[in-house]
Amino acid sequence: MPPPSEKQFCDFYRRFNSVAGIDFNQYKQDQLTRRMVMLVEQRKLKTFEELTDLVLKDREAREWFLDRLAINVTEVFRNPEHWVFLEQFIKDDLLKAGKPLKVWSAGCSTGAEAYSLASILDVHSPRKPHRIVCTDIDAAAMQQAKDGVLFGTEFRDVPKEYQKYFSRTPRGAAVSDELKKYMTFQRHNLLADSYGTGYDLIVCRNVLIYFVEEAKEQIFRRFFDALRPGGYLFIGGSERIFNPKGIGFECPRPYFYQKPSEEKKWLNAS
Ligand SMILES: C[S@@+](CC[C@H](N)C(=O)[O-])C[C@H]1O[C@@H](n2cnc3c(N)ncnc32)[C@H](O)[C@@H]1O
Incomplete structure (x- = not known):
């Protein structure tokens, strides 16, 4: 043909x-x-x-x-060296105000990424009603995320202090209820559906690699609008925003983008 x-x-x-x-x-x-x-x-x-x-x-x-x-390849704490910095931003900045966090795991696949986030929050700020919104276009992957069982390579390299949240079963690694309580699941198409607002943290890793440049740029702009001032965007190890300043982002580290806080915006303007 x-x-x-x-x-x-x-x-x-x-x-x-x-x-x-x-x-x-x-x-x-x-x-x-x-x-x-x-x-x-x-x-x-x-x-x-x-x-x-x-x-x-x-x-x-x-x-x-x-x-x-919908290539669903995922794993907990994927690129562990980047998660160390995420943990630092969460601990030293986002949790400082003592408020529960609103987090979005966009393109979460079968949930490994979202459960990694939940375990960091539960270790550093237990007993707070943090909310992790988990979304993906693939309904089957979302169902697995909801079930909270991770299979094969999805579950490897879990840092020692987080292993207590995952128990080995004949089916795979079962996620503890302590993590599941933070989660809400929604089928969502990043290219077509509406985005929420007021997020402290958006994690969107290894999803935008499938999209053309114009679509990526548009999504980064929409993530910017969805973050609260001072909020962070965390992207994948082979991704970057080419013109973060043009959108309004600061880049405190590779793979991390921050929407300036109101205070910083005011200082920059004066
Ligand atoms: C490679 S996985 C990434 C999983 C996880 N974020 C990670 O880094 O381990 C890519 C995910 O993007 C999702 N995806 C593809 N197109 C999408 C779209 N238009 N909207 C939302 N999710 C999409 C796929 O279903 C798949 O689960």
Whole structure:
């Protein structure tokens, strides 16, 4: 089958968006093309139109396509050397006011990242009603996050002081109820749905790598608006914001961006 034309791509994206509410124009095209080619080979299709019809009419094929897109690889305390700094920002800055924190784990996959956050909060500030909003586009991953069981490589490199929150079971590492009490789960599409406000911390790691630059920039701006002054954004080890100042962020360390506090904004202006 010849490679699809620009018009065929556009048609596929438009029709997919109308049934599944996902705009592929915002995802990097090479990954999508690879997925399309795999599906064509698997189903022995002859034309690009056959592929479009299959994905639109056959729910299973559509979910397979989306499943490939939602690469769910995750693990607790992923890049532990960066989490050391997150722990410091939480302890020395965010918890200083003595108030419960409002945190968003955006693109949380099966929950390893959100449970890492919960264990830091529970160690440094137990008995406070912190709230961790866990969101992802993938409903199956969210269900696993809700169940609170981590499998295989999702559960490795847990720092010693946090191991008490995870118990080994025949199914995997079960998360303790002490962590689950902080969590709320919501299916959410970062490209289309509305964002909350007043977050002390937003953690969005290894999600935006799938998106085109314009989509990333827009999401970083929306994260900025969703943070309270003084709040932090923590991103993945292979990600960066190219023009943080243009958005309004300060960058206290690589992978960490802070919305200036009201006090700092005032000092900068005077
Ligand atoms: C590689 S995982 C990252 C998991 C976790 N943040 C980490 O770093 O370990 C990427 C996640 O992004 C989610 N994702 C992809 N597109 C999304 C979108 N438009 N909105 C929300 N989540 C999305 C996928 O479902 C997947 O769970």
